[in-house]
Amino acid sequence: MPVHDASSHRFVADRSVSIARGIPLSEETGIGPLTLGGFLRDVTSRHGGREALVHRLDDGSRERWSYCDLWDRSCEVARSLIASGLGKGERVGVLMTNRAEFLSAVFGTALAGGVATPLSTFSTPAELEYLIAHSAVSCLLFERGVLKKDFLEILGDLDPQIGTGVPGGYGSSRFPFLRELVVLGGERRGAVRSWREFLQLGQAIGEDRLEARSRSVVPADPGALFFSSGSTARPKGILSAHQGVSLQMWRMGRQQGLGDGVRSWTANGFFWSGNFSMIIGGTLSMGGSLILQRTFHPVEALDLFQSERVTFPFAWPHQWEQLTAAPNWQSVDLSSATFVDMACPLASHPTVTTSWIEPRHCYGNTETFTLSAAFKAMTTADTAGESHGIPLPGNLIKIVDPLMGHAVALGQNGEIAVKGPTLMLGYLGTPLFETLDEEGYFRTGDGGRLDEEGRLHWQGRLNDIIKTGGANVSPLEIDEAIRALPGIKMSQTVGVPHETLGEIVVACVVFHAGAEAGEDVLREKLRTVLASYKVPRRIIGLDEAQMGLTGSAKIKTSELRALAANWLANEPG
Structure with missing residues (x-):
């Protein structure tokens, strides 16, 4: 029992x-409807006139949507998807940065009965080809320009028929399920519609048809397809039900202890599930506002913090470092920042007063x-x-x-x-x-x-077993022994290729402040608790940013292994 x-x-x-x-x-x-469309309908009914998002445009101006605006724009996308022939359960790729249209595309897909499929804007052409083919999206809504990438050009290079076809008439063995492509921030080209033309398609779809569609979606239906950012060679497509996604979105605001009307900022992609649930879910469930930045620029971010009175800034370690090093760091007013962990670099700013402890x-x-x-x-x-x-x-x-x-x-x-x-x-x-x-x-x-x-x-x-000199070594066992030593904050052991042993055991460690110890001293201590072949041949001291934490606060061992190999290869002598 x-x-x-x-x-x-x-x-x-x-x-x-x-x-x-x-x-x-x-x-x-505190849990509401368990579909993505139901989630949006509920928060709109509660907070309709409030500001749901602020989107900084390329010219420096800012677009603002209320919750009612977000609902209306999402319904526009939904009607256009219905008009383009989207069936229930079909997947819609969303290849966009954090911008207003990302949200209307995802929620619009849900209202139309489709499965929202966010795709990483960091994708190389080869990676994008894999994601489109593997996800079997029937419609791709994409932003044309992201930093130096032109996705309209990239897609045309992947399949020339995209550049030579007609809108709505695309069909190719390269992407056998894809039939509709829509570009945001560009004009019609070949089989690709412009965003304006796409939204015009939906004008013929009545409100009753859209309502019937959205009401047919139940919590058990597939609702979202996200791709893992794990250490495997190919990202895994992970299909989630509306229930799982919506449940986490309702939870996140309370989980983080966010207040009513929280104003959240992040430049980390919503195509990662953690950012999606934590920032979109955590903010909208609390009647808050999303302060959107398409790509991370520290000076611009600090200006947004001040002018938009951001209360919950969310960044990764390397971004905090860039923010504190920005030229406007000393002059900016960050007094609105309420939800800042006391250990966060932002808490050191003279205008920040915080007692919040992040989860x-x-x-x-x-x-x-x-x-x-x-x-x-x-x-x-x-x-x-x-x-x-x-x-x-x-x-x-x-x-x-x-x-x-x-x-x-x-x-x-x-x-x-x-x-x-x-x-x-x-x-x-x-x-x-x-x-x-x-x-x-x-x-x-x-x-x-x-x-x-x-x-x-x-x-x-557990599955990163190191094979050294014919023996199998578990990095988990080694890291447990290292973390038991005084002064160690973090440890991750990896195998680095070696000509004769196959791999050698290399431990990457982060020391607590003032506690750094010599490599020989640590290895000597480990010999008392580990078999000789398990004792790391080398121990490398790193900082937390170099450990390569993912968005889920896990260390990507594939990247750390490459870092360690490069460090050893370039070591003097």
Whole structure:
């Protein structure tokens, strides 16, 4: 029988094995309709006249949409998609930066019964070709120019028929499901319609037909297709139901402790699930306003913070560094910034006064549409310890033996497995049963453990086994030993190619301030707890930015491995 632990508002299934359970989903408060269209309809009914977004245009002017504007523009897109022949469940690619039309395209797709498919604007031509083909989008809504990229030219190079066809008449073996292309910020060319022409298509679609479409969508229907930013050679297409996406969007504002009318800024792409749920969901669910910046420019960002009275700026470590180094850093007024973690570089600005603690103790995957375990904002280290949170409502987390698959004893290390209401419908091209165990859990490939408080401790990837001199070495075991040493803040061990050994073990570490120790000293200490072949041949001291954290606060070992190899290759002597 599960035991209710009232002090932390969760269930621990059995104190003898590593299984933890969140409160029942039925007990979670603050959740609205569980479709993307229903989400937008609900927040519009609550906050219709409020400002939903501010979009800085290329000429420096700013476009402002209310919630009612966002609803109307989304309905425009939906009617045009219906007019172009979009069927229920068909996928619509959205290749755009963070701008107003990104939101109307995603919500419009949902209202029309389609599956929104955000695509990364960082994609190379080869990557974009793969994403379009693998996602099987039938319609592609894309922004023409992003920094130095011209996606209209890129698409024409990928398939000349795009440049020579007629709008609405595209059909090619290169992209066999694609039939409609629409460019934002450009004119008609070949098979590509302009954004203005596309919106004109929908004028013939009546309100009753659109309403019938949107009302036919149910929470269990596919709602969004996001691509992982993991370390695999090809990004995985991860299909999520409306329920999973919407549930996380309703949660995020409360999870982050954001206030009514929060004004959020980020330049990080909404084509990543974490930014989508945290910023779009967290802001709109609280009746707030999105301050949109298409691409990151630190001076411009600081000007937006001041003029738009941003209360919740969200950036990655390398962006914080650029903001504090910007020429207008000292002169800008950032006194509106309320939701700034006390440890964030922005908190050092003389105009910022903050006591907010970000919800840094959390764990998630794109496969669970971001968080599956977390502590809310304002949770202190006394409560969270060094953990990554407790299961969110409706979720079950167990730690299993990576080889045998059975739950390990409480406190033991193993592989994190998750199931719950936000779990994906599946990977594109892979039957769901191949990705779930016999009890319906998703095996994440991440190592971790549960403690006696039911808190999850994420420890890194399990499947990055290092093969050195004929032996298999688990980086998880090595990193656990390194992190136990005094002065170590972060550690990630990787295998670097070697002519005779196949790979050598290299540990990349971040030291706490003032605690940096010599490489030989650390290796000597590790010899007391690790077999000789497991002791890293080299230990490299890095800073947090160099560790290459992803948007989900995980380290991308493929990039770190390349960094370590390059560092060793260029080491003097």
